[in-house]
Amino acid sequence: MRRFSADYLEETRRGMWSDRDALAALELGSRERVLDAGCGTGELTRVLREESDAEVVALDADAGLLGRVDADTRVLGDATRLPVRDDSFDLVACQALLINLPDAAAAVREFARVSSDLVAAVEPDNAAVTVESTVESEPRLAARARDAYIEGVQTDVSLGADAAALFEDAGLVDVSTTRYEHVQAIRPPYGNAALAAAARKATGERLAEQRPTLAAGGLDPEAYDALRAEWREMGREVVAQMQAEDYERVETVPFHVTVGRVPE
Numbered sequence: 001m002r003r004f005s006a007d008y009l010e011e012t013r014r015g016m017w018s019d020r021d022a023l024a025a026l027e028l029g030s031r032e033r034v035l036d037a038g039c040g041t042g043e044l045t046r047v048l049r050e051e052s053d054a055e056v057v058a059l060d061a062d063a064g065l066l067g068r069v070d071a072d073t074r075v076l077g078d079a080t081r082l083p084v085r086d087d088s089f090d091l092v093a094c095q096a097l098l099i100n101l102p103d104a105a106a107a108v109r110e111f112a113r114v115s116s117d118l119v120a121a122v123e124p125d126n127a128a129v130t131v132e133s134t135v136e137s138e139p140r141l142a143a144r145a146r147d148a149y150i151e152g153v154q155t156d157v158s159l160g161a162d163a164a165a166l167f168e169d170a171g172l173v174d175v176s177t178t179r180y181e182h183v184q185a186i187r188p189p190y191g192n193a194a195l196a197a198a199a200r201k202a203t204g205e206r207l208a209e210q211r212p213t214l215a216a217g218g219l220d221p222e223a224y225d226a227l228r229a230e231w232r233e234m235g236r237e238v239v240a241q242m243q244a245e246d247y248e249r250v251e252t253v254p255f256h257v258t259v260g261r262v263p264e
Contacts, residue, residue, distance in 0.1 A: 017047050022180035025259040026091060026120050028052040035059060035089045037079045037111065038097030042069030044122065048093065057089070080106040087116040095122040096255075098166070099157045108170045112262055119172055120259045122180070123160035126150060132250045134241060137234045144227060149210055152217030160256040172260030180255045188245040198242055201235025204228045 017023075028034075031054035036045045039058040048056045049071070058071035061078050077083045079094065080103060092111040098104035098121055111119040127150055131142045150157055159166075167175045186194045200206050207214070207228050214224060241247035 016043055016182050019180075020047065020051065022178045022255075022257045023047070023051070025176055025178060025257065026093065026118065028054075028091075031091050033057070033089045034091045034093065035082075035084070035114065036071070037082070037092060037094045037107070038100075039069055039071070040065050040096075042071065044093065044095040045069055045071050054091075080110060082110045082114050084114045086113055088114050090117040091115065091120065092118075093120040093122070096124060097121070098123050098163060099126070099159045100155055102155055104156065104159060105166050105169060108166045108172075112170045112172055112260075115262050118259060118261055119167065119170075120257065121163050121167075122255055122257050123163050124182075124253050124255045125158050125160040126253070127158040128161075128254050130252045133238075134246060134248045135234055135237045137230065138238070138249065141227070141231055141234055145207065145210070145214070145231070148214045148217035148219045150217065152213040152215065152219075160254065163256060163258040164260075167258055167260035170260075171263065173263050175258065175260040177259075178257045180257055182253045182255055184251045184253075186247065186249040188242075188247070190242055190245075190247075195242065198235065198238045198247075202232060202239050203235070204232045207231055 028048065028051040031052045034048050034052065034054045034056045036048055036056060036058045039045050039060045042058055045056055045058045048054070055072045057073040057075060058066065058069045059075040059077050059079065059082070060066040060069070061076070063076055066074050066076060075083065079097060080101065092115040094107070098107060101107055108119065108121070126146070129146060131139045133139055164175045164177050211224060219227065238247055
């Protein structure tokens with residue numbers, strides 16, 4: 001399973017669920033006991049608690065992440081081998097979990113086993129991410145790095161649009177999918193997170209961290225060096241525009257909320 005730091009999860013999910021219409025199919029108002037599987041730092045857990053009167057249980061395999069989650073109950077466990085009895089919840093949900101599992105189908109089967117009613121997965125299609133920026137080269141370079149990264153990752157990080165097939169294979173019925181766009185905008189005045197991200201662009205730090213995955217995706221050393229040089233130049237322009245308070249960036253990540261019902 002791919003692992004991420006708490007800071008990374010909180011930053012990439014910042015502002016998510018300002019609009020919760022896409023969660024209507026989860027029927028949160030009628031839930032009694034809900035499991036948030038692979039909860040990470042608990043962004044979805046918080047929504048589940050706010051939108052229902054249910055007992056919300058947060059589960060994750062990373063004890064450090066789990067410690068930052070505000071939930072009724074916290075459980076350390078593997079989403080593909082849930083330490084839970086059959087039919088223990090009337091909703092099992094996850095957010096950006098299946099895309100990081102080597103065997104996403106095993107997790108969905110487990111969700112169907114421990115749910116008496118609904119299973120839901122909120123998963124992105126990372127291949128369809130778009131970036132708009134006042135720095136002309138940024139969208140092109142971001143797409144180039146993203147394409148190589150996706151090729152090098154060992155899990156299906158574009159799963160979101162196709163999760164329905166996993167649900168049906170697990171025996172779930174009445175499967176539906178709703179698209180939700182998570183939009184993150186950077187505009188003046190800039191917060192600390194935006195300033196730190198700009199600094200990382202200028203040094204190429206993030207690309208350096210991703211180098212093994214980029215190489216696995218087909219980016220040879222010469223191509224990597226060329227990309228990093230362009231990336232750092234782009235980062236310096238981002239910093240300069242920020243200093244003039246002219247920099248703006250909008251990233252749109254499409255998520256797909258897939259919901260299926262456990263057959264009676």
